[in-house]
Amino acid sequence: MALLETDDLTKEFGGLTALQDVDIAVEEGELVSLIGPNGAGKSTLINTITGRLTPTRGTVTYAGTDLVGMEPFEIAQIGVGRTFQTASILPELTVRENVQVAAFAAEHGSFRVNFLSRRDSFDEVQQLTDDILDTIELDDKAETESASLPYGDKRRLEVAIGLATDPDLLFMDEPTAGMSPTETEMTVDLIETLQSEWGITIFLVEHDMDIVFNISDRIFTLHQGELIAKGTPDEIRDHPAVREAYLGGEEQ
């Protein structure tokens, strides 16, 4: 059985159908990508799966659990993490504190009565925080206030926060947007590390086609809220509907 499955997932905003009968299935350990022109409904799909939006109809099943109607924090707690398209960090906190907040959520659950215990007494949280900072290579900036980070580092911190929630499935919403070529390369390496070494199933939304076709196991193509194609990178590259709707449109 697939790790994540949506069935007839539909989201309407008033008269506008942002998602129509989307059926996707993600297997454990896969790296799948979601592509589609602007306004295709990519962010809506992520938001609907991770609990930010409630679907108009259809189901979302993660490891046998129905996610529809669950709160975002509950979805995060069962192992579905996400990073945001616009760096959604905690600006006045240091880099370490940003990661630590997520590490507390991962290690202690959604709520715990521990307001009389010192933060530094929770070794497992400190350990997880250090590991993440090390992996994302932000350890030398750990004590920096995150608002003052350069843009690329903010995006990496965004990934670090998502990672610190200890997800089994991680949604990454355009992690390389606005990054320099070097930063993009680092991020791509990181994504591959997360899949291969951390064993995390990755669901990537990405505009950079080179990245998508290089690292994805499978690709979903969304167009005007409908899933028009799914398959391996080779299948998608030659798929007539994709060329028509997306790649073709871009070449003109």
Add this chain to the structure above:
Amino acid sequence: MSTDNVQPDVDDESSLLSVDAWDRIKHTERFIFLISVGFALTFSYLFSRAPVISDVTQGYHGLTITILIWSIFALGFNLLLGQTGLLSFGHAMFFGTASYATALFSIHVFNEPLTIVVVGVLSAVAVGVVAALILLRLHTVYFAIVALAIGQFLYFLASNPLEGITKGINGLEVERTPLLGIVELDHQYRGILGELVVNNLYLFVGVFFVAVVMFITRIRKSPYGLIFKAIRENETRASFVGLDVWRYKFAAFLLSGGVSGLAGALLAVNTQFAGVERLYWSISGDIVVMAVLGGLGTIVGPIIGTFVWFYFRGIVNGFPTLGDYWLLMLAVSFTAVVWAYPDGIWGMITSLTEELRDPKALAAKVKARATGGSDAEGSDGGER
């Protein structure tokens, strides 16, 4: 840029080391404990009896107890606004309710100072539970306004329908009994202890003051301190990392309400009185002013803010002619401070000391100011 700067740089580094050590020490709980005990023990003496200083401040002992109590209130309020980012315009609900509960319990059930204070705190927490169920669905200005409405609802409830219980505008009297049945709160000390703390009532309030400072310090150092800040900064993100934001806000609300209630209970013990005006909306406004004036999100800030507020009300108020304008002067000082330093008086002090530590940056700033506004603007832009 080369040889000339070598010597000063070395100096900077050695002073930097000691500054680092100081930064470590000043945030340890032991240091904060010693400072708060030291403050509580010397505050009354310095403010009202020390030679020279007290001639300048013109303070008196009774006011120091009031300031310590209201500092507890401001610290409790700050836990919600400064730490968690929730602005309540109804904190009088905790203050007034606890005052009443303290008085009523002492009259009808059992009268012992520690017991009635605990009852007062519990009553504030109980009010907090009910208010939170209504308020935590709301955000920003709606939260503030509905908090105000709940506070006013309790005010009208106490002043009219429940007049039989609260005695309306006449209020309730709290008879003073010995602490734990043995220690007289009115007992006056002689000698050094008399100089420092005067009486047991001051000690009683002082112990609570230190306890609250330590309690809040511990909360700030706990996971809650971090999570409250995360909620303040970005509530959506906090929920997407897997935190039950509602429950943490609920906890913040109850902790804040409980500490604010403690202040209300102590005030009832101190003044031997509980009245309906302690539920009035202006109390809620005063506490916002005190916390913001001193500096939100810190421990020292709300205490300084409370001191300044009461200094104007209790001392400046008594000056000939000038005294009539104490509220106006307070308002002007408040506006000036918050305009120049949004982080309040304590924010002003910390930013000034930081500038003093870094003479180069200070010199650059002074130079920029001296060479005209356009340069200053340019350097400001660069800092961002």
